[in-house]
Amino acid sequence: MTSPDLRHHGDVDAAPGLADFAVNVRVPHPPAWLRERLAAALGDLGRYPSKQAEERARAAVARRHGRSPDEVLLLNGAAEGFALLPKLAPRRAAIVHPGFTEPEVAFRDAGIPVDHVLLDGDFTLSGTAVDADLTVIGNPTNPTSVLHPSAALKTLPGKLVVDEAFMDAVPGEPESLAHDPDVLVLRSLTKTWGLAGLRAGYFLGDPETLQRLAHGRPHWPVGSLTLEAITACCEPEALEASHRFALEATEHAAYALEQLQDLVVVPPKAPFVLIRVPRGTREALRDKGIAARRCDTFPGLDDTYLRVAIRPPEEFAVFVDALRVVMEELA
Known part of the structure; x- marks a missing residue:
């Protein structure tokens, strides 16, 4: 094979x-109210993304998840988050499969050994004996669409990274670990809101881990339209409609x-x-x-x-x- x-x-x-x-991507284009928000921000494209806009977006994410702003790292799409993970320098990583493959690519490109935790049957997580100091899993998982119990996720070895790119499409967001300070959670906004061409996402985690991930990023890593999209999509009215x-x-x-x-x-x-x-x-x-x-x-x-x-x-x-x-x- x-x-x-x-x-x-x-x-x-x-x-x-x-x-x-x-x-x-759940919709072919952003809904009308979001297009209007983004169109109103076009006049600012002649200026670099402002610190105030970044702080406003981080505060919106923090409010949405009951976290503090220093527990939020804004991203140029969730794909950037996967590319940053090797900065955590795990000795050995584990990826729960079938699952999104970009984190495995990032670790292998960085020379970090990767083990698979292969699920079958109904693709629901059960016990694992993998020896790793960092584990990545999607919840809900792409491509199986399975929502794993949060208690089962917490049994996985090492630092836990949960890809919750599709959690905002699950009513009530049960089993989310976005509130857990010991877990590194990755969120995407492009799937739910038809923003695949814009790139918008964020990490939730402890400040020390986020600082390690952010080290070495260029100035203005997230553009003005992305900052506006993050702010808009974290508002309560948007979540209810979603x-x-x-x-x-x-x-x-x-x-x-x-x-x-x-x-x-x-x-x-x-x-x-x-x-x-x-x-x-x-x-x-x-x-x-x-x-x-x-x-x-x-x-x-x-x-x-x-x-x-x-x-x-x-x-x-x-x-x-x-x-x-x-x-x-x-x-």
Whole structure:
């Protein structure tokens, strides 16, 4: 078995002209109220990002999670957060898979040994005997859409890094560890708010750890529009709208897929769902104009799995209808 392509992401599968169910950005563009906020900030692009705007964004994140501003590190997207992790210089890192592969790439590029904690079955975390002084896990996990109990996360070895990029799409955010001072939590805003082209995220952690991660970053690492987006998306009104949409769309998608025979569906808790299908399904869907995320690039999965982005019901019906036809043809 060949090694998976750890740098493969869903945007590669979503070629122009295809209905995109491969990229797990929940909406195709920012909502109108957020576009207006960003448009109002365009007049400031002639100036460097101000310290006041940075402090305002950090304060908004801190209020949102009940933390202090010195426990917040603003990022140019969550991907930057993964790239900073090798600064913690672990002797050995562990990555829970199937999971997002960028942290493994960052550690391997830095020469840090990486062990896999491979989950199977329902992909829920259980005990592990891995010897590591830093462990990374996603919650909810990409691509399985499983939400792990926070108590189980706390049993993982070493410094715990939890990728909560999709937690703000889970109503009530149960099992979040964003409040825990002993855990390093990574958040993304691009997935929920249609900001993949802008890049916006943050770390939550103890001040000493965040200072180590921030050391050596260039001046103005986060741009003015990103600072405005972070501030806006952490306001209570934004979160309420996000949770309401997420619950309705996820429940509808799970029900629609359950109506298909011979389809294995991992119950989704995030705005995407993992399904197991006959080999050749992804290619057949592509021939019908539908893009789904291949999963053989995730350690622990093979080409019988697809990750499918959850869209509003009327859009997701297009995928379900195409999948029904393809499975009948392959059978």
